[in-house]
Amino acid sequence: xxxxxxxxxxxxxxxxxxxxxxxxxxxxxxxxxxxxxxxxxxxxxxxxxxxxxxxxxxxxxxxxxxxxxxxxxxxxxxxxxxxxxxxxxxxxxxxxxxxxxxxxxxxxxxxxxxxxxxxxxxxxxxxxxxxxxxxxxxxxxxxxxxxxxxxxxxxxxxxxxxxxxxxxxxxxxxxxxxxxxxxxxxxxxxxxxxxxxxxxxxxxxxxxxxxxxxxxxxxxxxxxxxxxxxxxxxxxxxxxxxxxxxxxxxxxxxxxxxxxxxxxxxxxxxxxxxxxxxxxxxxxxxxxxxxxxxxxxxxxxxxxxxxxxxxxxxxxxxxxxxxxxxxxxxxxxxxxxxxxxxxxxxxxxxxxxxxxxxxxxxxxxxxxxxxxxxxxxxxxxxxxxxxxxxxxxxxxxxxxxxxxxxxxxxxxxxxxxxxxxxxxxxxxxxxxxxxxxxxxxxxxxxxxxxxxxxxxx
Amino acid sequence: xxxxxxxxxxxxxxxxxxxxxxxxxxxxxxxxxxxxxxxxxxxxxxxxxxxxxxxxxxxxxxxxxxxxxxxxxxxxxxxxxxxxxxxxxxxxxxxxxxxx
Numbered sequence: 001x002x003x004x005x006x007x008x009x010x011x012x013x014x015x016x017x018x019x020x021x022x023x024x025x026x027x028x029x030x031x032x033x034x035x036x037x038x039x040x041x042x043x044x045x046x047x048x049x050x051x052x053x054x055x056x057x058x059x060x061x062x063x064x065x066x067x068x069x070x071x072x073x074x075x076x077x078x079x080x081x082x083x084x085x086x087x088x089x090x091x092x093x094x095x096x097x098x099x100x101x102x103x104x105x106x107x108x109x110x111x112x113x114x115x116x117x118x119x120x121x122x123x124x125x126x127x128x129x130x131x132x133x134x135x136x137x138x139x140x141x142x143x144x145x146x147x148x149x150x151x152x153x154x155x156x157x158x159x160x161x162x163x164x165x166x167x168x169x170x171x172x173x174x175x176x177x178x179x180x181x182x183x184x185x186x187x188x189x190x191x192x193x194x195x196x197x198x199x200x201x202x203x204x205x206x207x208x209x210x211x212x213x214x215x216x217x218x219x220x221x222x223x224x225x226x227x228x229x230x231x232x233x234x235x236x237x238x239x240x241x242x243x244x245x246x247x248x249x250x251x252x253x254x255x256x257x258x259x260x261x262x263x264x265x266x267x268x269x270x271x272x273x274x275x276x277x278x279x280x281x282x283x284x285x286x287x288x289x290x291x292x293x294x295x296x297x298x299x300x301x302x303x304x305x306x307x308x309x310x311x312x313x314x315x316x317x318x319x320x321x322x323x324x325x326x327x328x329x330x331x332x333x334x335x336x337x338x339x340x341x342x343x344x345x346x347x348x349x350x351x352x353x354x355x356x357x358x359x360x361x362x363x364x365x366x367x368x369x370x371x372x373x374x375x376x377x378x379x380x381x382x383x384x385x386x387x388x389x390x391x392x393x394x395x396x397x398x399x400x401x402x403x404x405x406x407x408x409x410x411x412x413x414x415x416x417x418x419x420x421x422x423x424x425x426x427x428x429x430x431x432x433x434x435x436x437x438x439x440x441x442x443x444x445x446x447x448x449x450x451x452x453x454x455x456x457x
Numbered sequence: 458x459x460x461x462x463x464x465x466x467x468x469x470x471x472x473x474x475x476x477x478x479x480x481x482x483x484x485x486x487x488x489x490x491x492x493x494x495x496x497x498x499x500x501x502x503x504x505x506x507x508x509x510x511x512x513x514x515x516x517x518x519x520x521x522x523x524x525x526x527x528x529x530x531x532x533x534x535x536x537x538x539x540x541x542x543x544x545x546x547x548x549x550x551x552x553x554x555x556x557x
Contacts, residue, residue, distance in 0.1 A: 144466025
């Protein structure tokens with residue numbers, strides 16, 4: 001039997017495992033989470049009396065279906081929770097669980113690594129109480145916890161509206177929702193958004209519900225600072241009409257769309273290409289997620305797509321594996337799935353316009369603000385390095401000089417802003433300054449690890 | 458401010474005794490170290506390269522900004538590590554130990 005490894009147990013990973021198992025292929029599933037579901041379908045911890053269906057609303061049915069699928073598969077997959085996949089080489093996946101290291105050989109590797117929020121360095125973004133938007137939701141879903149009592153939701157993302165609605169439902173005061181994209185951009189994106197009318201309508205519904213509840217919503221704002229000493233106590237912003245406003249709060253959830261987790265794909269040999277709409281580098285794959293050399297990508301780790309596209313691309317990637325290893329694909333409507341994915345891609349491109357990355361703001365960023373929160377590298381230090389004689393014109397060189405991107409998160413949160421800052425400082429297009437190359441281990445490893453018993457000598 | 462996070466949902470998890478910088482704190486079985494500490498404190502740790510205090514950021518194991526120290530000098534990522542009874546968490550590096 002062919003050996004297939006899947007990294008990630010969100011909707012993409014679970015759909016891939018389902019399609020493989022249906023054809024008699026039992027994959028190994030590596031999941032950093034404690035329980036399957038990924039971030040979007042994160043399960044409440046078992047001791048918690050959280051009504052997840054009420055919290056998820058319209059998403060509850062997809063949540064239920066995804067977990068029902070996994071429950072059905074449990075005995076057909078080798079599921080390994082709390083396990084980090086930290087490197088790939090020669091058709092081997094390096095993993096560690098706690099202090100137990102294991103290398104897993106594969107014929108095919110499906111990466112369903114998902115995404116995190118894309119964030120913007122602004123003054124005060126490292127203060128306690130400022131969290132990512134996705135993080136604020138994950139905390140609520142898994143632990144039934146709110147990031148604070150009086151919360152500002154800010155950035156540029158459709159999830160601002162969903163998260164604010166969920167937080168309100170669970171008892172938080174929503175101080176305001178600050179969206180950096182003007183409302184006119186949303187109207188302009190409406191035709192593209194109509195490609196997924198159900199999702200579009202749900203988004204409008206969240207917006208309307210917040211409006212009815214009297215939540216202050218501002219579009220087209222400029223976020224000036226998260227203020228406070230030792231913890232966030234206010235958000236200062238400029239309205240579209242140019243007024244400076246300060247709002248008191250005790251927590252901030254912020255996000256500017258998604259940043260795809262592509263490190264393992266790069267280490268596995270995928271070619272990364274610049275995507276002008278999402279303004280990031282993504283693994284090059286065919287319509288089914290094939291990258292070549294036994295590598296397949298699916299879900300938000302492949303490109304920004306959302307949960308429905310994740311599940312469909314997980315199925316398509318698994319079908320591609322089956323086909324490449326001469327196993328006939330039965331009972332799966334691949335053509336239908338590809339058509340639906342194409343529509344959802346159109347929808348995502350619309351979303352990227354309706355909730356745009358605030359391109360250009362990095363050039364206004366104060367010199368004193370940390371861009372790399374791990375190593376504490378400021379915008380001024382980056383600019384100083386770039387302006388020096390024979391200064392870097394490419395981000396890997398900038399990293400070598402300043403340590404920006406060299407810290408524990410391996411550039412997950414600074415690489416994109418640092419690239420924007422570099423491009424703006426040099427007046428170059430974003431793609432011209434390159435991207436930080438992925439390095440193993442993709443996340444921190446304990447120094448003391450024990451090899452698993454079945455490890456090769 | 459005491460706790461930064463708000464437990465909005467009742468838990469049936471058994472109370473677990475943990476120590477934060479030596480002070481006893483009650484947490485609940487199944488909670489992460491991050492939830493347990495930030496439900497009682499307003500920050501999680503001292504940043505290594507500045508005087509900033511940090512309280513995590515991504516809450517999903519990506520940003521690595523919630524690593525805390527344990528009394529046995531090991532380190533754990535607070536957002537993905539469950540609490541255990543008797544766990545002794547330090548929000549600053551243990552004295553005299555060099556940890557890059």
